[in-house]
Amino acid sequence: MHTVRGEATAAWSLVDGTTRLSVGVPVGATAExxxxxxxxxxxxxxxxxxxxxxxxxxxxxxxxxxxxxxxxRDDG
Structure with a gap:
């Protein structure tokens, strides 16, 4: 996704109850x-x-x- 600060990225996977979330935040920005x-x-x-x-x-x-x-982790 292009933002005014540059390219922001996000990707995720769900395997055996574990979610992996990868995020890229452009220089000069913060992310929630x-x-x-x-x-x-x-x-x-x-x-x-x-x-x-x-x-x-x-x-x-x-x-x-x-x-x-x-x-x-899915602890439930």
Missing amino acids: VHVPAAARSSVTARDGAVFVRSDRGFIVYEVPHGGWEFVA
Whole structure:
């Protein structure tokens, strides 16, 4: 997706109850990433991703520019 700051990307996969979400944020931008998960403890995110809130089936993080990967396990 093209933005005023450059190209933003997102891709996801769901395998055996584990969701992998990859996000690319253009230089000069920040992004709010909504990871599908029931609980924050189910989500793995690298350092630099800041937890913002839980929101109806999503765990929300804010991230600066760069490449990001989130992994959410189905603990149910």
